Amino acid sequence: MKTDLKTNFKAIIARAYVRIIAANREPSWWFSETLLPILSTAAYVYVYKALKAPPEYTGFVILGGTMSAYWIQVLWSMAAQFYWEKEMGNLDLYMIAPISRMSILLGMALGGIIQTTSRAAFIFLTGSLIFNVSFAVVSFPKLIAVFFLTLISLYGLGMLFSSLFMLYGREAWHGVTLLQEPVHLISGFFFPVRNLGFVVGVVASFIPLTLGLDAMRQLAFKAGAASGFINVNLELSVLAVLCVIFLVTSKYALELMEKLGKKEGRLTLRWQ
């Protein structure tokens, strides 16, 4: 049991290592994942400035742009990762290793968080400096708790998606493509989600970024509470529940998909 835990821990670190190393070895990724998001974020800032929106909206947009880096990473490098692993021949090797498949996913998530945080931080700091964003943090502990719960539940969602990718390569790929832009809209990346109405807000709350962003805006900006969707404490609780749901569901979904794949012979079938 102790040996198994140790092996799984080593597997998490080893898989995370790939992403951490990759962050430093591909300078072109820095360009596409930091400068380009800053440009799209800047576009929203100028729209709000032109419309003479309250100054807090600039901060809302910068925060949305920062968290957007995580969403893109979760979609394409978490959810879709097993598809790539299968095509590259690595999935077979993970499946025959004496480790929990969750260790691979956790390693991908951990590495992904570290890799993306450096980029997200760059977007956040650069955007804040360029557009002179002023913050008025209500509660640092709550802000940190919201940030981490958002990341854990978001990567938990990514892990759940990745189990689907294990069997449904191309179909799942199309699904993720379909998700990318609508989620940008309904999760309120660039505006408070309250503007979409209560029903859309509740539906969008299944994507952890919706409540995470809303709570962070309420906690970090002076006028944030006035434009908040629901109470921050409630948002914290829902995020905690989402963390548990996504992590537990992803474990069972992974086991189910693996069993199904081994039964149908699709686990290692490529070019689907």
Add this chain to the structure above:
Amino acid sequence: MNYAVETFDLNRSFKLKKAKNKKENNNTPGKLIALDNASIKIHQGELFGLLGPNGAGKTTLIKILSTLLLPSSGTALVDGVDVVKQPDQVRKRINMVSGGEHCGYGILNVRETLWMFSQFYGIPTQVAQARIDVLLKILKMEEFAKTKIGKLSTGLRQKLNFMRGFVCGPKIMFLDEPTLGLDVQIARDVRAYIRTWMKENPERTVLLTTHYMAEADELCDRVAIIDKGKVMVCDTPGNLKKTLAGEAVFRIEVPLAANGMETFGQISGVKQFAYEHKSHLGRTELKFILHDESAISNVTEFLSNNSSKIVSLSKMEPSLEDVFVALVGRGLKDENGSQN
């Protein structure tokens, strides 16, 4: 007797998509039988070869033994552990290398890639690095230790994949066509390492699948010949070749022939017949297994009556490929096969 691998009446079939032609198949989904009551026993410490043409069921068997695929029925034990009931226990004992496959991520270098895979088996970093050093040296990859794998040639990447399997220290190794597509020198290095690895520890076992009969002949203690999912025969290469001791094997080359191949099998005295087109040489190689040597005159006469010019004719020592031809009635590379 300790067996590293035992299978009992192992079956695996795959559902095929519904046939488009309703008249032919009654629109019912078809079934592809990949393994048909396959039973084998591999002793601990044995280098066992599984031979057969493409689609014979070799890879399916390896996938079942390495817990990547469930059998439709039957039992498979690896080191005495059931692959269906205790896959986690099986995984601690095995590793697998598939020829023509790559592993890892282009962004990592060779040493990092091998280290990463060793961690999935809980190997302490120091031990892993020592093993990596040995493997790099033996397989002549030292100068590439710090090369990103995205920059390696195809052959070197295959070599890396081969090392990846061994760095994890398995007790039982499944090698699925490990030299597929490798150049002669790299294939020689790989075969030499397999022998060295086996000698190091008498408990180590290798199940090698290949359709290179010469490779099996050179490496394996025992071989099983498999075709269409059935294990046809299992013995040492020497004993298998002895089954053809009373027969004569002839190879005849004729100008490239496209049609009428099936008629060669009907010549009097021919036990089995196989052919291989060598388009790049403009020739077809005919292989005859004759009941006795004198029947060769019937063959040459038949060829001359059919205006086939004989480019070369030679009598050969029986090989494992001839055993396969004698058993199955076609060569490993025949497109359609030919029966006598």
